[in-house]
Amino acid sequence: MQPIIQIQGVGKTYDSGFSALKSIDLEIRRGEIFALLGPNGAGKTTLISIICGIVNASAGRVLADGMDIVQDYRQARSLIGLVPQELTTDAFETVWDTVSFSRGLFGKPADPAYIEKVLRQLSLWDKRNAKMLALSGGMKRRVMIAKALSHEPSILFLDEPTAGVDVELRRDMWEMVRGLRENGVTVILTTHYIEEAEEMADRIGVINRGELILVEEKEMLMQQLGQKQLYLMLQTPLDALPASLGQYNLSLNDEGTQLTYTFDAHHETSGIAELLRSLSELGIDLKDLQSKQSSLEEIFVSLVHRPEESA
Ligand SMILES: Nc1ncnc2c1ncn2[C@@H]1O[C@H](COP(=O)(O)OP(=O)(O)OP(=O)(O)O)[C@@H](O)[C@H]1O
Structure with a gap:
């Protein structure tokens, strides 16, 4: 089966001359949970941003379900949901509007039943009419996930999903990610919480100083380390x-x-x-x-x- 994401020789040198990614080759399998593990500044966000078309690669190419993320940008991007590290929402909008609007951005027709399902899954249904500014940090994070899921992507990127969230929300997120996988969604998460990778991932990639230094089945790793x-x-x-x-x-x-x-x-x-x-x-x-x-x-x-x- 064709991998859902193919990353081929991807490198990134920022305008400052800093080489954030050397030459990354990686294939993400359909339906897996892949954890990209690395210390601060390793290049995780840069790699995700390239795949999502936010940052241009200096070298190499990325295919999402066989489509080039530069040449076939719109089609490739519509497959992808991204939950960024930073919370970016309009403070005065309601939860419902924020999430529905995101769906519209991808050119998908309105589907209130689907939005309701997502909000319920994320325990946001009761808050659907609340304005963003009235939500707690944890709730805002849930809204970010709802936004990312609003256009029914088959690939979901979670950039440091549980940084700074409480234990309960972390558990909920893990639960949700597992649920998504059961529905066939491929999930790629970056984390520097090893516990998170241990708990969630099918495979783990370790990135350091812009190089992918290891990609391995989690079970294999744990066995070697058991x-x-x-x-x-x-x-x-x-x-x-x-x-x-x-x-x-x-x-x-x-x-x-x-x-x-x-x-x-x-x-x-x-x-x-x-x-x-x-x-x-x-x-x-x-x-x-x-x-x-x-x-x-x-x-x-x-x-x-x-x-x-x-x-
Ligand atoms: N726009 C930019 N211009 C120059 N350097 C940048 C830029 N964006 C990121 N970098 C540098 O590239 C390196 C990789 O950054 P990146 O955000 O990808 O790391 P990360 O692994 O996601 O780290 P963290 O866990 O802290 O989010 C860092 O050294 C960072 O300072």
């Missing part, structure tokens, strides 16, 4: 690991004062209970213990802070 460590601080230092603990994946550190037990976080039984029993049988007393999950965060941090780049 290790957990348990640190056991000992009352009395050990000279060496007792032979009877050989069955456990253990290492002795910090001059014999700490045992590190590594286990598979996805395995049903961690082996922790047995290990603690074995230690107790050997008379090894613990001062403290701590567990740590190796997470997407770690791979992300290690990827974006590669030693050769920090030099």
Whole structure:
């Protein structure tokens, strides 16, 4: 199946001479949730803006459902909904008018039943006659999503959708994004919340300093990273690991004062209970213990802070 978005050799050098994107090649699959993860200034917004026709690429091309976003701009753009980072609405307009007007901008005939459905989905129905200025920040953000969905796009871009929103709204957004995917909408979100990518995405792309440094299935990433460590601080230092603990994946550190037990976080039984029993049988007393999950965060941090780049 043809990818819904094909990004081919896309580069961007701003007028200032700053090279924000090097040469990006990426294909977005139909119906997936793709998270573009990267630190501030990595180039996420620039890439999205190019795909949405807001910023011109300096090199390369982008196809949306096979259509060139420059040559076939109108057709390609009508497939795309964009929820930008900044809230841009007319303060004195009502929610209903704002969202209906957006639909009109794409040349779609009015469809009050569809607008109602979107507003209800986003828990905005009760607020339909409220003026934008009277809404809370979270509600305004919901309106931005409603606007982006108003013309029934098959691709939705969410640029930092949950930056600065409360936990409840974040959950609602995730719920909504999943609902959209069930209806066949492809969702591309940018985030620097690793938790968000972990929770939502089918695939993850990591972008740093204008380069796409990794694109991977989330499950694969999590499997590779699905290790957990348990640190056991000992009352009395050990000279060496007792032979009877050989069955456990253990290492002795910090001059014999700490045992590190590594286990598979996805395995049903961690082996922790047995290990603690074995230690107790050997008379090894613990001062403290701590567990740590190796997470997407770690791979992300290690990827974006590669030693050769920090030099
Ligand atoms: N119009 C512009 N002129 C010059 N440089 C720009 C312009 N717009 C963005 N940049 C620079 O390009 C780089 C990438 O910016 P971009 O907004 O794409 O990053 P981002 O990954 O979306 O970051 P954030 O998470 O902070 O939104 C940054 O260094 C930014 O300062």
